Amino acid sequence: MKNKTPTLLCVHAHPDDESSKGAPTVAKYKQLGARCILVTATGGEEGDILNPKMDKEEVRENLAAVREAELQEATKVIGYDEVIKLGYRDSGMPGSEANKRPDAFYNIPIEDSTDHLVEILREQQPQVVITYPEDQSGYPHPDHLRVHDISVRAFDLAGDPDYKPELGQPFQPLKLYYSLWTKAKILAIVERFEKLGLESPFPKDRLEREGQDHLVTTQIDVADFLDIQRRALLAHQTQIDPTSPFWFGLPTEEQADAYSSEDYHLAKSKVEVSSISNGTLETDLFDGIELSFP
Numbered sequence: 001m002k003n004k005t006p007t008l009l010c011v012h013a014h015p016d017d018e019s020s021k022g023a024p025t026v027a028k029y030k031q032l033g034a035r036c037i038l039v040t041a042t043g044g045e046e047g048d049i050l051n052p053k054m055d056k057e058e059v060r061e062n063l064a065a066v067r068e069a070e071l072q073e074a075t076k077v078i079g080y081d082e083v084i085k086l087g088y089r090d091s092g093m094p095g096s097e098a099n100k101r102p103d104a105f106y107n108i109p110i111e112d113s114t115d116h117l118v119e120i121l122r123e124q125q126p127q128v129v130i131t132y133p134e135d136q137s138g139y140p141h142p143d144h145l146r147v148h149d150i151s152v153r154a155f156d157l158a159g160d161p162d163y164k165p166e167l168g169q170p171f172q173p174l175k176l177y178y179s180l181w182t183k184a185k186i187l188a189i190v191e192r193f194e195k196l197g198l199e200s201p202f203p204k205d206r207l208e209r210e211g212q213d214h215l216v217t218t219q220i221d222v223a224d225f226l227d228i229q230r231r232a233l234l235a236h237q238t239q240i241d242p243t244s245p246f247w248f249g250l251p252t253e254e255q256a257d258a259y260s261s262e263d264y265h266l267a268k269s270k271v272e273v274s275s276i277s278n279g280t281l282e283t284d285l286f287d288g289i290e291l292s293f294p
């Protein structure tokens with residue numbers, strides 16, 4: 001069966017990742033008429049409270065429920081049609097006690113968590129899937145590493161007619177993207193902070209870190225959707241300090257003017273993408289897919 005509705009599915013690790021990574025892109029495709037689905041692997045139970053105003057006992061005690069409500073609010077702002085939770089527990093930062101819990105996402109056998117995603121892909125039938133890149137050395141959270149691994153596996157297995165028919169009718173997504181954070185973007189933003197006489201919130205080591213610029217195949221112009229991202233971030237009250245210069249230091253018009261796109265790497269494709277074959281950047285995640293937006 002072929003899905004005729006343009007459908008975009010994003011896989012994330014914790015509530016708030018869907019707002020900090022790729023939210024403007026999803027908001028854009030939602031406005032174009034795509035069906036947008038979020039898969040979140042964990043409840044973010046191990047997250048710290050990063051907004052001092054929310055650091056209260058009743059919040060700490062109910063963090064999973066609070067983060068669930070924040071997730072619902074943020075995804076409404078972004079425009080997700082559906083939020084599917086894999087229901088695993090946050091594995092915590094590397095080396096923390098939470099790493100050892102058997103219900104932590106990272107400790108679930110990878111075949112099981114992959115199958116969970118295969119079943120969702122077969123049911124939801126997205127043509128386009130976005131996940132995290134292979135190299136996450138800048139932020140090697142075990143749950144983020146695992147999101148990448150199950151996404152890459154599930155992308156191939158979902159369409160394999162011989163693989164576990166009990167997980168649903170085989171469906172092959174057509175394109176798999178990695179979301180990237182490029183040095184070009186950081187430098188453009190830092191430069192804008194300085195030009196406006198504002199102090200850059202990017203620590204020096206961040207500027208020295210190797211970027212993933214060489215992987216960019218695709219740039220999505222999201223100038224008109226940066227406000228939506230800010231509103232989605234603010235919904236994550238425990239995770240995002242509304243005074244954070246990192247997220248809110250530049251007016252959105254300045255951010256859009258300094259660097260208006262989100263950068264992606266087309267990691268797997270079942271369709272021919274003419275821009276990439278011609279050596280130019282792709283500007284639409286659905287390029288090469290024969291589907292029409294409403």
Ligand SMILES: [Zn+2]
Nearest residue numbers: 013014017141
């Ligand atoms: Zn995360």
